[in-house]
Amino acid sequence: MNIIKGNLIFAEKFGELTILEHHYLAYDEHGIEGIYQTLPSAFSNCKIEDYQDALIIPSFSDMHLHAPQYPMLGMGMDLPLLDWLNTYTFPTESHFKDVALARKIYADLASNLVKNGTTRVAMFSSLHVDATLVLMEELERAGITGYVGKVNMDRNGGEDLQETTEESISETKRWIEASKRFAHIKPILTPRFTPSCTNELMQALGDMVKQYDLPIQSHLSENQGEIAWVKELHPDCQEYWETYDKYGLWNNRTLMAHCVHSSDRELSAIKDAGVYVVHCPSSNEDLLSGYAPIRHMMDMGVRVVLGSDIAGGDHLSMFDNLTAAIRASKARQVMYGKDRFLTVEEAFYLATSAPASFFDEKPGFAKGNSFHAIVIDDSKVLSVRPLSLKERFERAMYRRQEGAILAVYSENRKIYG
Amino acid sequence: MNIIKGNLIFAEKFGELTILEHHYLAYDEHGIEGIYQTLPSAFSNCKIEDYQDALIIPSFSDMHLHAPQYPMLGMGMDLPLLDWLNTYTFPTESHFKDVALARKIYADLASNLVKNGTTRVAMFSSLHVDATLVLMEELERAGITGYVGKVNMDRNGGEDLQETTEESISETKRWIEASKRFAHIKPILTPRFTPSCTNELMQALGDMVKQYDLPIQSHLSENQGEIAWVKELHPDCQEYWETYDKYGLWNNRTLMAHCVHSSDRELSAIKDAGVYVVHCPSSNEDLLSGYAPIRHMMDMGVRVVLGSDIAGGDHLSMFDNLTAAIRASKARQVMYGKDRFLTVEEAFYLATSAPASFFDEKPGFAKGNSFHAIVIDDSKVLSVRPLSLKERFERAMYRRQEGAILAVYSENRKIYG
Numbered sequence: 023m024n025i026i027k028g029n030l031i032f033a034e035k036f037g038e039l040t041i042l043e044h045h046y047l048a049y050d051e052h053g054i055e056g057i058y059q060t061l062p063s064a065f066s067n068c069k070i071e072d073y074q075d076a077l078i079i080p081s082f083s084d085m086h087l088h089a090p091q092y093p094m095l096g097m098g099m100d101l102p103l104l105d106w107l108n109t110y111t112f113p114t115e116s117h118f119k120d121v122a123l124a125r126k127i128y129a130d131l132a133s134n135l136v137k138n139g140t141t142r143v144a145m146f147s148s149l150h151v152d153a154t155l156v157l158m159e160e161l162e163r164a165g166i167t168g169y170v171g172k173v174n175m176d177r178n179g180g181e182d183l184q185e186t187t188e189e190s191i192s193e194t195k196r197w198i199e200a201s202k203r204f205a206h207i208k209p210i211l212t213p214r215f216t217p218s219c220t221n222e223l224m225q226a227l228g229d230m231v232k233q234y235d236l237p238i239q240s241h242l243s244e245n246q247g248e249i250a251w252v253k254e255l256h257p258d259c260q261e262y263w264e265t266y267d268k269y270g271l272w273n274n275r276t277l278m279a280h281c282v283h284s285s286d287r288e289l290s291a292i293k294d295a296g297v298y299v300v301h302c303p304s305s306n307e308d309l310l311s312g313y314a315p316i317r318h319m320m321d322m323g324v325r326v327v328l329g330s331d332i333a334g335g336d337h338l339s340m341f342d343n344l345t346a347a348i349r350a351s352k353a354r355q356v357m358y359g360k361d362r363f364l365t366v367e368e369a370f371y372l373a374t375s376a377p378a379s380f381f382d383e384k385p386g387f388a389k390g391n392s393f394h395a396i397v398i399d400d401s402k403v404l405s406v407r408p409l410s411l412k413e414r415f416e417r418a419m420y421r422r423q424e425g426a427i428l429a430v431y432s433e434n435r436k437i438y439g
Numbered sequence: 440m441n442i443i444k445g446n447l448i449f450a451e452k453f454g455e456l457t458i459l460e461h462h463y464l465a466y467d468e469h470g471i472e473g474i475y476q477t478l479p480s481a482f483s484n485c486k487i488e489d490y491q492d493a494l495i496i497p498s499f500s501d502m503h504l505h506a507p508q509y510p511m512l513g514m515g516m517d518l519p520l521l522d523w524l525n526t527y528t529f530p531t532e533s534h535f536k537d538v539a540l541a542r543k544i545y546a547d548l549a550s551n552l553v554k555n556g557t558t559r560v561a562m563f564s565s566l567h568v569d570a571t572l573v574l575m576e577e578l579e580r581a582g583i584t585g586y587v588g589k590v591n592m593d594r595n596g597g598e599d600l601q602e603t604t605e606e607s608i609s610e611t612k613r614w615i616e617a618s619k620r621f622a623h624i625k626p627i628l629t630p631r632f633t634p635s636c637t638n639e640l641m642q643a644l645g646d647m648v649k650q651y652d653l654p655i656q657s658h659l660s661e662n663q664g665e666i667a668w669v670k671e672l673h674p675d676c677q678e679y680w681e682t683y684d685k686y687g688l689w690n691n692r693t694l695m696a697h698c699v700h701s702s703d704r705e706l707s708a709i710k711d712a713g714v715y716v717v718h719c720p721s722s723n724e725d726l727l728s729g730y731a732p733i734r735h736m737m738d739m740g741v742r743v744v745l746g747s748d749i750a751g752g753d754h755l756s757m758f759d760n761l762t763a764a765i766r767a768s769k770a771r772q773v774m775y776g777k778d779r780f781l782t783v784e785e786a787f788y789l790a791t792s793a794p795a796s797f798f799d800e801k802p803g804f805a806k807g808n809s810f811h812a813i814v815i816d817d818s819k820v821l822s823v824r825p826l827s828l829k830e831r832f833e834r835a836m837y838r839r840q841e842g843a844i845l846a847v848y849s850e851n852r853k854i855y856g
Contacts, residue, residue, distance in 0.1 A: 307770065309767055310769050348517075349724045352725070363727070366516065404544055406510050406531055406540060416784070418518060420514075
């Protein structure tokens with residue numbers, strides 16, 4: 023049994039923090055055994071990693087990001103969406119047919135995720151299977167856990183970034199088989215979005231959901247132009263979500279990024295199916311997509327998690343993205359005079375606890391969860407008076423604590439520090 | 440003569456970048472002598488600091504921030520404005536009667552400004568003269584230049600943070616006299632805002648503007664509650680700005696923070712007087728103040744500069760604040776469907792070139808300007824293809840280039856690196 027000690031702070035419920043000063047947490051290779059104010063005598067011979075007065079919080083889950091867009095992070099942000107896609111996104115992704123390049127970029131991405139305290143991901147790769155396997159390998163090597171998807175797109179990608187329907191299907195199957203060698207990174211089916219996939223491909227992916235028992239990730243209702251386009255492509259569907267539902271790509275293991283412009287009818291369908299909304303506030307601001315009604319979704323009982331959506335979003339760090347979620351919610355409140363903004367505890371819940379169920383776990387440092395954590399040393403930040411742990415927690419979220427991450431744990435292993 | 444070499448990037452006009460690849464810049468203790476593609480033979484014996492392929496940009500001016508609020512940066516951000524002031528702001532500022540504490544905090548602030556590439560400031564201190572002199576001393580020691588103001592407030596500050604009118608006047612004069620010893624940091628008159636100052640104090644400050652030939656900084660039209668309060672206090676004034684104008688605190692050396700809710704009439708008065716609007720996008724988002732109409736102001740010919748407004752704002756780095764200005768402008772565009780968002784070149788102009796005239800200089804690296812610059816090494820950021828200097832510039836703004844600042848120059852001196 024491994025014991026770590028410090029100030030444990032986590033969110034068991036949306037909007038509530040559990041703050042345990044100078045407590046012990048015991049975990050082994052099966053996960054968290056328990057949290058104790060006084061160390062049980064059974065553990066008296068265990069080695070204790072004593073982080074003193076540091077803050078220990080669950081590490082972040084980034085539930086929507088595009089790995090091959092990492093090298094274009096922070097570029098083309100003044101372009102309209104279509105120009106941005108054609109000038110930056112698609113040409114950048116097309117480079118990932120080069121496996122050596124993929125190795126270099128993905129090793130760097132994996133290392134930067136760890137340094138920023140992100141240990142769980144649901145990630146889009148490109149359509150290239152070999153580069154996707156390299157991505158999974160590099161994430162696994164760095165200690166990251168979660169899901170990676172080979173992207174499917176057999177239309178509207180242009181010459182350099184498109185597969186035939188047959189290729190897309192056979193390559194996806196090759197990739198699923200090859201992915202079996204990874205212990206911590208699992209495959210997730212990834213139709214890029216409805217306009218990128220023919221009905222035949224969507225049907226084949228729906229069949230694979232059943233055949234391989236895999237989760238699904240895609241995009242939904244990000245902006246009005248996209249919604250109108252989907253309507254043209256599927257005149258039989260009243261709303262965008264139905265284009266996924268029709269092909270068996272709509273269930274309680276489905277992640278749908280954005281949902282900025284989802285109607286209440288669409289949100290009800292999301293709630294009823296148990297689909298997860300991945301809120302990507304930085305991206306939605308950068309690309310002028312809008313301000314998703316997160317408070318309203320939470321009130322409806324929709325499951326909302328957070329994503330950086332690099333490189334539509336410009337921040338890899340989930341510290342930045344959770345405060346971006348607060349700012350976006352404030353923009354919405356200022357704009358519409360309703361939907362009260364998200365508090366720091368609420369945004370923290372979305373970035374750490376809300377995704378737990380997607381990984382078959384419970385919110386926070388619950389017994390039985392695998393141990394994922396960030397240890398933050400905030401002792402060098404000056405103050406005029408002693409601060410409460412709650413205040414230090416909030417400050418750590420907003421200040422991003424550059425250089426202050428002492429250690430990162432992922433799936434019961436110390437992977438940094 | 441000192442020569443530095445690298446990729447020089449600066450904004451001479453709003454929305455335009457001058458990009459000079461591998462050029463030489465010559466400066467001495469009087470300022471910038473010139474920029475050359477080939478080094479003139481007259482300088483052939485000068486030592487060259489060759490930054491190779493690094494980016495060299497003008498350093499930032501932070502034209503509105505509250506030094507004594509630095510230790511509360513990132514706390515209380517979920518509180519309504521009044522609670523935030525009473526729980527955090529005023530109690531924190533009141534600690535600065537302690538000069539030893541001020542020394543510690545202000546040395547830390549000065550050092551972090553330098554590390555983030557901010558070399559010019561217009562800063563609020565607290566009402567305490569001794570701590571204000573310590574602040575000026577620490578900024579001067581770190582190499583920062585610009586203006587610091589002892590805050591005046593003889594009403595509505597509560598027990599711990601208020602002066603009598605007489606004290607406020609005599610202490611301000613003592614401070615102005617004592618400030619004469621500083622070479623790079625100058626005093627600026629600083630009525631906190633209209634609700635903090637009696638008419639008698641406002642009149643005395645107006646007299647000091649003439650007597651000592653000093654610039655002025657304050658707050659204007661930040662939120663609706665404040666505007667209504669000012670209206671109650673000055674029923675004779677049709678608009679907020681007139682409460683400053685009435686007392687001689689409104690001229691072309693006046694900085695007014697926020698102006699989120701200024702009417703066109705108020706903006707015309709700003710333009711006609713040559714007053715500077717200090718746009719503080721992070722603060723305006725964090726405190727739900729709103730989204731200032733910057734595009735509209737620029738179209739009117741109003742002079743707009745940028746401020747971090749810590750600790751209403753949560754980012755000290757002007758990299759963050761200039762991208763926050765872009766995001767805030769995007770929020771406005773999404774909200775109202777007009778006022779096209781600010782491009783990265785435009786926001787960069789506001790953070791570097793627009794404040795030049797306040798310091799009697801020209802935009803960019805103009806001949807005769809004192810040399811203020813940041814040298815950025817972006818060579819460790821991976822890319823899939825060679826990038827243009829314009830692309831590298833944009834990426835550097837968005838990525839904040841943590842740890843990538845090689846050197847900082849301020850008023851013709853290398854102060855970091």
